Amino acid sequence: MKKQLPVWLGFALALVFLPSIFDSVLGISILNQMTIWIIFALSYNMLLGQGGMLSFGHAVYFGLGGFMSVHALNLIADEVLVFSITLIPLVGGAVGLVAAIFIGSFSTRKSGTVFAMISLGIGELIVASSLIFADFFGGEAGVTGDRTYGPPFFGIEFLQDAEVYYLGAFWLFIATLFMYLFTQTPAGRMANAVRDNPERAEFIGYSTRRVRFISFCAAGLFAGIAGGLFAINYEFITEENLNALTSGRVLLMAYIGGLGFFIGPIVGAVILTLMNSLLSNYSEMWMLYLGIMFLLTVIFLPRGFAGFIMMHQIPWQNRRLGTLILPYSVTTVPALVFLAAFVGLVELSHKGDDILPFFGLSLGAESMLSWGILLALAGIGALGVKLSRPRLAAAWAFANTPTADDRGDVR
Amino acid sequence: MSLLTLDSVCKSFGSTRIINDVSLDIEAGEKHAIIGPNGAGKSTLFHLISGRYNVSSGAIGFKGEVIHNLPPYEIARRGLARSFQVTNIFPRMSVFENIRCALLWSEGYRYSFWQLLGRQRKLNEKALDVLEQIGLSDKAQLPSGELAYAQQRALELGIAVASGAELIMLDEPVAGMSNSEAENAVALIRRITEGKTLIMVEHDMNIVFDIADRISVLVYGEIIATDTPQNIRSNARVQEAYLGEVPSDA
Amino acid sequence: MFEVFVFATLNGLVTGLLLFMLASGLTLIFSMMGVLNFAHASFYMLGAYFAYTLSAYLGFWGGLLFAPLIVGCIGAAVERYGLRRVHQSGHVAELVFTFGLAFLIEEAVQFFWGRDTKNYQSPELFDFALFTLFGQEFSAYRGFMIAIACLIFGALYFVLTRSRVGIIIQASISHPQTVANLGHNVPLIFMCVFGVGTALAGVAGVIAGPVLTTFPGMAAVLGSIVFVVVVIGGLGSLPGALIASLLVGLLQSYAIAADVGMPELLHLLGLSFDSSHPLNDLWTLNLPQIAPVLPYLLLVLVLIFKPTGLMGNREQ
Numbered sequence: 001m002k003k004q005l006p007v008w009l010g011f012a013l014a015l016v017f018l019p020s021i022f023d024s025v026l027g028i029s030i031l032n033q034m035t036i037w038i039i040f041a042l043s044y045n046m047l048l049g050q051g052g053m054l055s056f057g058h059a060v061y062f063g064l065g066g067f068m069s070v071h072a073l074n075l076i077a078d079e080v081l082v083f084s085i086t087l088i089p090l091v092g093g094a095v096g097l098v099a100a101i102f103i104g105s106f107s108t109r110k111s112g113t114v115f116a117m118i119s120l121g122i123g124e125l126i127v128a129s130s131l132i133f134a135d136f137f138g139g140e141a142g143v144t145g146d147r148t149y150g151p152p153f154f155g156i157e158f159l160q161d162a163e164v165y166y167l168g169a170f171w172l173f174i175a176t177l178f179m180y181l182f183t184q185t186p187a188g189r190m191a192n193a194v195r196d197n198p199e200r201a202e203f204i205g206y207s208t209r210r211v212r213f214i215s216f217c218a219a220g221l222f223a224g225i226a227g228g229l230f231a232i233n234y235e236f237i238t239e240e241n242l243n244a245l246t247s248g249r250v251l252l253m254a255y256i257g258g259l260g261f262f263i264g265p266i267v268g269a270v271i272l273t274l275m276n277s278l279l280s281n282y283s284e285m286w287m288l289y290l291g292i293m294f295l296l297t298v299i300f301l302p303r304g305f306a307g308f309i310m311m312h313q314i315p316w317q318n319r320r321l322g323t324l325i326l327p328y329s330v331t332t333v334p335a336l337v338f339l340a341a342f343v344g345l346v347e348l349s350h351k352g353d354d355i356l357p358f359f360g361l362s363l364g365a366e367s368m369l370s371w372g373i374l375l376a377l378a379g380i381g382a383l384g385v386k387l388s389r390p391r392l393a394a395a396w397a398f399a400n401t402p403t404a405d406d407r408g409d410v411r
Numbered sequence: 412m413s414l415l416t417l418d419s420v421c422k423s424f425g426s427t428r429i430i431n432d433v434s435l436d437i438e439a440g441e442k443h444a445i446i447g448p449n450g451a452g453k454s455t456l457f458h459l460i461s462g463r464y465n466v467s468s469g470a471i472g473f474k475g476e477v478i479h480n481l482p483p484y485e486i487a488r489r490g491l492a493r494s495f496q497v498t499n500i501f502p503r504m505s506v507f508e509n510i511r512c513a514l515l516w517s518e519g520y521r522y523s524f525w526q527l528l529g530r531q532r533k534l535n536e537k538a539l540d541v542l543e544q545i546g547l548s549d550k551a552q553l554p555s556g557e558l559a560y561a562q563q564r565a566l567e568l569g570i571a572v573a574s575g576a577e578l579i580m581l582d583e584p585v586a587g588m589s590n591s592e593a594e595n596a597v598a599l600i601r602r603i604t605e606g607k608t609l610i611m612v613e614h615d616m617n618i619v620f621d622i623a624d625r626i627s628v629l630v631y632g633e634i635i636a637t638d639t640p641q642n643i644r645s646n647a648r649v650q651e652a653y654l655g656e657v658p659s660d661a
Numbered sequence: 662m663f664e665v666f667v668f669a670t671l672n673g674l675v676t677g678l679l680l681f682m683l684a685s686g687l688t689l690i691f692s693m694m695g696v697l698n699f700a701h702a703s704f705y706m707l708g709a710y711f712a713y714t715l716s717a718y719l720g721f722w723g724g725l726l727f728a729p730l731i732v733g734c735i736g737a738a739v740e741r742y743g744l745r746r747v748h749q750s751g752h753v754a755e756l757v758f759t760f761g762l763a764f765l766i767e768e769a770v771q772f773f774w775g776r777d778t779k780n781y782q783s784p785e786l787f788d789f790a791l792f793t794l795f796g797q798e799f800s801a802y803r804g805f806m807i808a809i810a811c812l813i814f815g816a817l818y819f820v821l822t823r824s825r826v827g828i829i830i831q832a833s834i835s836h837p838q839t840v841a842n843l844g845h846n847v848p849l850i851f852m853c854v855f856g857v858g859t860a861l862a863g864v865a866g867v868i869a870g871p872v873l874t875t876f877p878g879m880a881a882v883l884g885s886i887v888f889v890v891v892v893i894g895g896l897g898s899l900p901g902a903l904i905a906s907l908l909v910g911l912l913q914s915y916a917i918a919a920d921v922g923m924p925e926l927l928h929l930l931g932l933s934f935d936s937s938h939p940l941n942d943l944w945t946l947n948l949p950q951i952a953p954v955l956p957y958l959l960l961v962l963v964l965i966f967k968p969t970g971l972m973g974n975r976e977q
Binding site for chain 1 (some may be wrong): 487511
């Protein structure tokens with residue numbers, strides 16, 4: 001643990017100084033979103049990456065935590081409850097925990113596909129109930145609240161997004177720390193063991209059901225905390241935040257980031273939040289790109305982006321990481337060309353009569369030349385990638401070969 | 412009083428009877444081997460004792476307590492550990508973690524989510540000790556899935572004995588090993604089961620006669636003989652079971 | 662009262678059989694390949710859209726013939742170039758892949774066809790009432806839907822249990838290595854099964870498009886219900902899928918038709934609550950309201966009490 005102190009320190013410092021770097025309105029807004037989704041995605045990975053439990057209904061705990069939190073905000077504003085809104089995430093966490101205890105009591109009896117299907121069913125049930133119980137869930141319009149009516153926290157009334165950010169960053173740090181520490185406890189380690197080999201875990205004295213139940217409750221707790229942060233941030237929540245789409249989104253984040261690594265979901269949440277916020281400003285088709293990117297990641301990077309980075313551990317140990325720079329560049333350039341051309345083709349198909357600005361050129365859907373240029377570029381890019389692959393493969397093999405001085409240790 | 416007693420244990424799958432009226436008494440400190448032709452039901456017997464299967468009828472007692480039909484973790488907690496014929500480790504966890512997890516319950520950690528394992532000095536020292544015993548100290552940080560076969564079998568053994576169980580059940584511990592590997596494994600088994608009770612399923616007769624105090628012969632789900640190695644060797648029914656008809660001029 | 666029951670039954674039958682058309686393909690794919698295809702309803706959607714476009718040139722029957730073929734080819738390509746590679750990363754990866762695929766197909770449909778609802782019409786041939794009962798008409802088109810569904814079930818059953826191809830396929834589920842050793846091209850078999858499964862979904866889309874409206878959200882509407890059906894029926898069991906489909910279809914249909922609910926139940930128990938009661942939403946609940954929820958309720962109950970489903974036998 002002592003070795004990791006600098007990492008945590010660095011994390012804390014980064015959190016403190018990020019808003020100074022990205023100080024635009026959009027920047028702060030994106031940072032706020034990230035604090036929420038990182039906690040949510042990390043909580044999901046307690047189930048899937050750490051525990052081997054695939055859930056399609058994790059948004060339930062996020063959403064229920066969020067709904068209760070918005071109600072709490074309103075109760076605070078009405079002065080029925082009196083406590084600082086900085087503690088709202090705890091409300092969310094408590095709700096998430098209670099819900100997880102209740103639902104986990106029967107759903108953790110099974111594992112694998114059955115567990116996944118139960119989670120799907122429960123998720124749909126709760127979404128459907130949310131439309132029926134309009135009093136608590138506000139029906140289709142959702143529930144709104146106001147965070148600025150609570151008692152001030154050392155003079156801060158959270159009118160500004162930047163103030164909300166620091167609150168979010170605080171909870172992000174605490175939640176990440178505790179989720180990490182959980183992995184270092186007997187419960188956390190046994191969760192890994194149950195994931196790897198549930199049968200053997202029983203033979204060393206542990207009830208797999210109990211172990212899974214504990215992970216499930218912990219995951220619900222932290223998802224609820226994320227829900228609470230969501231409530232503070234947006235002051236608004238609807239049944240959409242409970243539904244399968246939200247559950248799917250957090251699954252995507254954890255997966256793309258890399259299930260097998262603690263930081264995986266952090267990476268995934270950051271990437272997806274960025275894509276969500278930035279891309280949607282530039283293109284209507286961003287969801288299509290997201291879908292394609294997701295599929296490509298599943299096929300080519302099954303261990304996620306974190307996995308991709310970790311893949312370079314051996315070349316780094318062999319001190320041959322540098323030998324990869326040139327081959328990567330040689331492959332990346334045509335790949336980028338292909339990507340640009342592909343995006344251009346997609347965008348052009350939807351431009352209608354408008355002009356598509358493309359690296360200094362003005363392309364029009366009517367013009368055959370425009371299409372020709374894009375198709376040619378796509379072809380060149382694809383060809384470039386294909387031709388450079390053998391060289392990349394060779395460089396990779398070389399980088400993974402232990403160097404001469406280590407040869408004594410080679411098994 | 413015997414450490415482990417089987418009393419008219421029967422097990423059927425559907426209409427097929429796999430274990431038929433097996434009775435056995437194992438004394439504390441005994442090294443007991445179970446041999447028999449393939450398909451005799453040896454692994455099934457292990458599964459019945461260790462809790463993987465429920466008995467169809469009969470009773471199994473351990474240290475005076477009834478243990479049949481209990482879930483595996485309940486039985487394991489009472490001091491009965493087993494290894495598997497097909498290596499059954501935690502492949503994505505490091506070798507060290509594998510052993511440490513095996514120690515958790517017996518060291519009293521239960522389902523604690525408030526104690527950091529890094530700080531548990533006694534636990535970690537014990538785990539290192541076990542690693543030392545099974546000869547995998549230098550592989551401690553490797554993911555156990557990356558070990559060579561024989562090393563995985565050693566780890567398998569380590570997981571079974573780590574918890575300090577009184578009764579250790581080994582299912583074909585040296586299966587698939589070369590002669591030298593098997594020799595090492597047998598030496599290891601002797602070392603770590605010293606003072607403990609051992610039940611071993613094994614096909615290699617040299618090993619069986621080397622280690623065992625007593626042997627039970629299981630054929631078609633029934634024990635046809637339980638005796639010292641010498642007597643088993645000359646037992647006519649056993650010879651018949653393995654070789655077919657006993658030659659009349661034997 | 663009786664006529665309500667009859668029509669509810671008929672409607673439930675149509676829904677159930679439609680669900681079965683989808684569930685059968687899903688079950689087939691799951692049985693053969695162990696993959697739970699999240700994108701199955703998306704292929705259904707593609708079937709409807711392709712049929713819509715094709716029917717403009719070739720008429721409804723042309724659409725019925727060619728749309729499933731196109732969808733099947735796309736399915737086979739997905740298996741060959743996508744799923745096959747993901748297979749080695751495990752079941753979770755496969756599920757995640759099909760999940761992403763569903764997402765992508767929905768976006769692609771919006772990209773190529775736009776976000777509006779398409780005016781996909783049933784053929785004029787069936788624009789008559791098959792029969793009139795108690796003053797209500799039962800359209801011939803629905804009768805046609807029932808007929809096609811039954812035809813599919815029969816054909817599937819026959820092929821799987823009586824034909825050589827079917828036996829090979831069944832063997833490939835449990836022992837792909839052995840089947841390969843016998844000289845059969847197992848990857849090819851898998852690709853074809855996936856293609857056929859998705860083509861079946863496509864057929865369902867072609868048939869249902871006119872009735873259930875053809876719009877980009879049509880996959881999402883049916884998607885999770887199909888899953889529920891397959892799981893209730895028992896993963897890997899075709900007869901189970903049929904029973905579960907009919908069960909869910911009829912259940913929903915009856916629930917929608919029966920205009921009873923909590924008020925009647927409370928009345929029976931002699932209780933009544935003021936409308937300002939905090940749980941008022943619960944006391945005013947009626948069956949049509951919870952009809953969409955019933956399949957999921959059934960799912961959770963079945964999974965708790967009989968996790969292998971009604972007729973399931975595949976140990977997960």
